[in-house]
Every structure is written in C-alpha cells, then in structure tokens.
Amino acid sequence: MNPRVFILAIATFVVGTVELIIGGTMNLITEDLNIPLSAAGQLITVFSLSFAISAPILMHATRSMPRKPLYLTALFGFFLSNVLAALSPIYALLLVARILSAACGALLTVLSISIATQLVEPAYRGRALGIIFMGISGSLVLGVPLGMTLGNAFGWRAPFWFIAALSLLAMLILSRQLPQVQISPSVPLRVQLASLKDSKIVSAQLISMFMLTGHLTLYAYFTPYLETTMHLEAGWLSIIYLVFGLAAVTGGGVGGWIADKWGPTKSMLFIISSFALVMASLPFATKSLYIFLIVMILWSALSWAISPAQQNYLIHAAPGTSDIQLGLNTSVLHAGIALGSAIGGIVVERASVLYNPWVGAIFVLFSLGFAIFSITRPVREKSVARLPIES
Template identity: 45%
Template structure:
C-alpha cells in the first residue's frame, strides 16, 4: 500500500477527533454552558447536518480542481474553527464553531478519500478506503479517550485548542509529501441526478444513512447510557472508549478487506445483518455485565466496517462516477449521523434513554432491507452486469 495513503489516514484521524469528541465530553459541555444534555447532543446533530450538506454540494465542484491545494486550505479552516470553539464564551458561539468545523471536516475527509483512491490500483481500493476510515475509527482509540482525559484535567476547551495546534504540523507535512492531483472533467448536475434516481445506487447510498443512523441513535448518547446502566468511573469510561476505538480500527480495515475478497455485494448484505444482531444483544448485557465489553466491541467493529464496504460497492457499480459516488456517500453517512443523533435526542428528552438500542435496531433493519434491494437491482449505471452475479473480488 502506498505510504501516502497512511498519511491521508492521519489527516482523517484528526478530523475524526473533531467529529466524535463531543460524544466523550458531552456532560462537561452541558454543565459548563448551562444547557441540557439533549441540547449539548445537538452539537453532534448540527455537525453532521452541515457535514452532509457540504459533502453533497462540493463534491462535483472539487472534481475538476487541484485537490492538494484545496486540502491544505481546508485544514487551515479546520484549525481556525477549533480555535474559535476553544475560545467560545457561550453555547451560541460553540454552535457556530461546530458549523465551521463540519464544513472543513467534510472537505478534508472527502479530499482524503478521493486522493487515496487515486493513489491505489483498482483491485486494492476497498482496502485503501478502509485504511483512510481507520483514521476516523482510530480517533476513538486515541483521540476521544485522550480528549476525555484532557477534559477531566483542564476542561473541554483545551481539547479543541489541542486539535487546532496539531493541525499545523500536519498541514506542512502534507504540503511536502502529496503530489499535485491530475485534473478531471467537471461533473454535471445530471450525474448527481443519475446517481440519486438509479435504484441500485440510491438504495446503496441509503444503506449508509440507515445503518449509521441506527448506530448513532445509541452512540451519540453512549456516555449517559453506560453511566445509567453500569455507573462506571471516569477511568473505566475512558477505557471503554479505547476498547470501542480499537474495535473500530479493526472494523474499518476488515470492511475494506472483506469487500475486496468476498465481493462488494456480499459484504453489503452481511455487514448490517451481523450488526443488527450485535446491537440487539447489547441491552441484554445489563444482566450480564461481563458480556458488555465483547458485544460492544463487535458492535463497534461492524459500525466502522460499513463505510469502506458501501464506498467500494458504489465505485465498482459505476467506476466512471467515483467522485460523485464518494461525495454523496460521505454526505449520506453524516445524514445518518444527524438522523440517529436526532432520534436519540428525542428519546432522551422523553426519558427513554434505555430504549435507544432498540430504536437503533429498527433503523438498522431498514438498512438490511435496502442492502438486499440494492444488490438485486437490474444493472449498474455503467451498464455492467449486476454485481451479485460477478465473482467475488472482481
């Protein structure tokens, strides 16, 4: 694998910290800014909404521009938005900073994913995408737990300050290592329309929305959920996030590997099926606490497998429209985050925190139905034979 793919994964790692950090420090933000837990949770919802909108709107615009320079500009905006969050005097300013963070993170992750596929042969693109998404899951292993420790020591503002500082050397390193990207023809609005109206591609995109939405129905409120069920100390809670993140890193790599080896269609169906089973078992572990950790890790592993699986599936379905497929899918993923966090917030506001896993299971069941429907659509956009008839690994 090209070592520059790992550099792009490191970039996504930093963006992933921004995306996920509020989940680990949610109670501290709510207490310090004198807002409800559900209101603090909306910092995740607004992040995902803006992220989804940005990824959807700019992917075609980015397709015919020099990506390296745009990536460096996006990282600069990323650093400034984190600095604003660290200095925010109240909830309103922090909310605005999260909007700016989301727009810059969307651009960074979109460009990093596209550059990784350009640096990699077609037969290994699933693994390349998996490595890039290991950066996001890796942020849960190191970034979120370290952020929680920093929060416990000196407060949540220092977390955003540290992220801003770390972005500076990474930007310089990328400027030295990445090549200038080749120019491509501009994608038209018609390309978007084709993607969003073709049954195979649309249902494939909706798999991301539904599965990640089901996941975030619980995950956005995982800290208060675990506190309500098990009452762990701060150190134990941090270790749980480390374990979840380790599982996520493994899952991101396994998702890309399994998609390349077993076939993208088969992987698209298997992942939500097993994920649904794992999420359904989670509530039962309240009576057997020793089972919670392994079940949670399986849940975490599968939650990070779906992104490389769906993206590899979409790229193989329409190779000539990879830029738009990735852009729409990054948007779809974060639409799922927003919907899941919003649904979880409604449950929490109505005193139904412990029902979030079951609500998530219902949404994931929809993802499984969509995956089945997508793999049985008549043909790919490119006119190729349906992927469920293609040999695994082709």
C-alpha cells in the same frame, strides 16, 4: 504506494476525530455551559449535517481552484474553527464553530480522496481509497475516547486545543510534502446526481446511512447510557471507549476478510442482521460488566465491518461512476450520523436514554430492508470509464 497518501490519511484522521469528540465530554459541556443533554447531542447533529451538505457544494464551488493552496486554506480554516470552539463562552458560539469546522472538514476529506487517487497509478487507486477511508473510520471510532481522556484530565475545551495543534502540524507537513496536483476535469453536479436515479444505487447508499443512524442513536449518548445503566466512573468509561475503538478498527479488517470470502452481498446481509440483533440485546447485558464488554465488542466490531462490503458493493453496482459513489457516500455517512444523534436526543429528551439501543436497532432493520431491496434490483449502469471523484 505513494507515502503522501498516508499523510493525507493522517490529515483525514485529524479532521474526522473532531466530529464525535463531543460524545466523550458531553456531561462536562452540559455542566459548564448549563445546557440540557439533548442540546449537547445536537452539537454532533449540526456538525454531521453541515458536513453532509457542504461536501458536494464546496467541491463544486472550488472546482477550478488549485488543489494544494485550497487544501492548505481549508486546513487553516479548520484550525481557526477549533480555536473558536475552545474559546466559546456560550452554546451559540460553539454551535457556529462546529458548523464552520464541519464545512472545512468536508472539503478536506473529499479533497483527500480526490488527491489520493491522483498520486498513485490506476492499479493502486483502490488501495489508496482504502487507506483514506481507514483514516476516516478510525477517527470516528477513536474520537470519543480521545476526547474523554483529554476532557476528564484538562476540561472539555482541551480536545479542541489538541485538534487545533494537530491541524497546524498537518499544515506544516503538507505544505512541504504535498505536490501541486493537476485539477481533474470538472464533472457537472447534475451528471453526478444523475446516477442517483437508479433505485439500486440510491438504496445502496441508504444502507450505510441507516446503519449509522441506528448506531449513533446510542453511540452519541453512550456516556450517559453507561452512567445511567451501570453507574460507571470516569476511569472505567475511558477503558470502555478505548476497547470500543480498538474493536471497531479490528472490525473493519474482519469485515474486509468476510467481504472477500463471502462476497459483498452475503456479507452485508450477515453483518447488518447481526448488528441489529447485538444492538437490541445490549440492554440485557448491562447487569454484568463482563457480559456487557463481550456484547459491546461485538457491537463495536460490527459497526464498521460493513464498510468494506458496502464500498465493494457500490463499485459493482455502479461500475461507471464508482469513484463518484464513494465520494457521495462520505456525505451519506455523515447524514446518518446527524440523523442518529438527532433521533437519540429526541429519545433522551422525551423518554429515557434506556430506550436508545432499541430505537437504534429499529433503524438498523431499515438498513437491512434497503440492502435486500438493492440486492434484488438489476444493475442498469453499463461498465463505462470511471469518472473523476471531484464535482
């Protein structure tokens, strides 16, 4: 495996970390900027929505630009946006910084996927994609505990300074290590979107979208949920988030083992059903910290166990455009994060954070419904040559 693929995965980890980093410092931001909890939650929604929209648009707009200079330029823009976030004196400016950060991060993530597939031989392409997606998923689960640790020690602006510093470090490394990559033949946007006419593929993409919608309905507001239900202090919150992150990363590996043993379809049905059940049972476990930790570990592990099975399923469901589907899936994932954090904010504002686990579980059941619908549809797409991932 080309070691540069691991460097790209580290870069995507840095980019992805900033998305949910707000979750661990939400209470600090609300106090400092004098905004309601739901408004702080929308900082996640805006980031994820901007990411989902920007990814295909920016890749299409920059399709003829050399990859290495474009990558480094986007990384520098990501650095500046995090500096702006760290310096923001008001909520509106922080919101703008999050939008800019998401746009640069979206371009970097999809470029990383595209470049990684060109750095390796075709036989290693799947492994290269797996390494990049490990960076993405790892950042999403470890961003909150990282933000919480730095935020509690040095204030909510510290995580943004930390990410800015890591961005500069990544720029220095990649400016030397990243080779000049040949621009792939441009695939018109209409060709990419044409595959979404197939109901089997559309519903397959919606599996992960509604899975993450349900998950983020609670996870985006997990800190206030723990403070309200269990009255935990900052020290315990940091421990819980660390355990959550480790369980989520482990869950990805377990999910890969399940997918290999049972196949993608059975794995998806089992994981999604279990996830809905565990999430709905979380409120009943809050009376005991030890029982809650057990249930939370299961919830965390299952949250990312779906990824290997779902990505394998997309490859089988769309053999001719599987690279494109995996690229589009990054936008779909962030759309689910945006929707979940938005819905979670509505529940917090109009009812109580106590209801977020049950509302989230309902959306996970939608994911299960789309999985059943997709699995029962026939494969229409012929097994043709795989198209490049770029737009």
